[in-house]
Amino acid sequence: MEQSLQTMNPKELEEAFTLFTEASRQLSNAYAELQRDVASLTEQLAVANGHLKKQYEEKAVLSRRLSLLLEKLPAGVLEVNSAGEIVSCNQRGFELLGAVALGSKWQNVLSDRLKLVESDVWQFGDVGESGYVRIEQVQVPEEGVELVLLHDVTTTIQMRAELERQGRLAAMGQMAAGLAHQLRTPLAAALLYTGHLQRPELRDEDRLKFAAKTNERLGRLEVLVQNMLQFVRGTPQQISTVNLVDVIHEAVSEVRSIYEPKGLRLTADVPQLFAMVAANHKELSGAIMNLLENACQASVVDGEVLCRLIGSDASWQLEVVDYGEGIAADVLPRLFEPFFTTKKGGTGLGLAIVRNMVKAYGGEVTVTSAPKMGSNFKICLPRLPDGTNVLEQD
Structure with missing residues (x-):
């Protein structure tokens, strides 16, 4: 090595040191630039992390609010996966369906615990404690799930039944009033003719005449009653x-x-x-x-x-x-x-x-x-x- 340095030209040695110095300077500049980039990226990353943290916190708050809202909804909400299994259910859903185990098949729950009573109305619960729900199913193809909404329409069905009952009572009252009005005249006439029949001095031909008129009025009463019964019955007796x-x-x-x-x-x-x-x-x-x-x-x-x-x-x-x-x-x-x-x-x-x-x-x-x-x-x-x-x- 010493022999090699002794034989090297001083000028070449000076040029080598110059190149080494320049390379060191460039390396130092590059390192300094890298440090500045690292500092800038660190600062940007801190800012991005801050935004992400803020967004996460906001989404966490929103998620908590949605969860609370989901639990307080008057409608039952079920999430059913692509296999037809219930993967989540809010509190109202459990109240309407009973103790439903997550992972149960929705179609089995539907057939076992609900009974279709109208085109889109299902009955749930035991006799005496039953209610009614209207079911709405919403597909979420992006996530491969289906949301099942159970709308409690028990009050609506009960109000409708009460209105129908009131309507029937009103119709019965109107019917009774109409029947009383129609029966009054022939009944009064029949009573009048019957009273004449009780007269001891009545001649036989008059007695027969009043008896015929009484039968005629009673026949009219029978027709009115039969018409009323036929109207109330509404269906033929023998087909x-x-x-x-x-x-x-x-x-x-x-x-x-x-x-x-x-x-x-x-x-x-x-x-x-x-x-x-x-x-x-x-x-x-x-x-x-x-x-x-x-x-x-x-x-x-x-x-x-x-x-x-x-x-x-x-x-x-x-x-x-x-x-x-x-x-x-x-x-x-x-x-x-x-x-x-x-x-x-x-x-x-x-x-x-x-x-x-x-x-x-x-x-x-x-x-x-x-x-x-x-x-x-x-x-x-x-x-x-x-x-x-x-x-x-x-």
């Missing part, structure tokens, strides 16, 4: 397979014998075939007679009432048409309401009974009318295939 053609001829013949002597014409446009429907023969005949009588009473002298039957693949349509006074537009919407009548002395139950009965047969009754243009009542009933036999049922 069997009947031929609508026979029922129509029977009803037309009965009404024709009363109104044709008064100058009215009843025409039956009914094909000679089998028009089979599921109905009660007596009640259906009474309904058709009711429509025919209404049409006759609305017709003018020498007027015509038409009863016709039209068939389709799915139903039979019976039409009762008159060309009389027609029905005012403001009356049409109320025509089938119980106790609503435009007739003097009418009960307002005839058309209501017809509507309830036809509805019980799975059909519908409608009306179109215009003042001075007459009216058209239509009864539409489901068609039974020929040869169908419906067993009578109570």
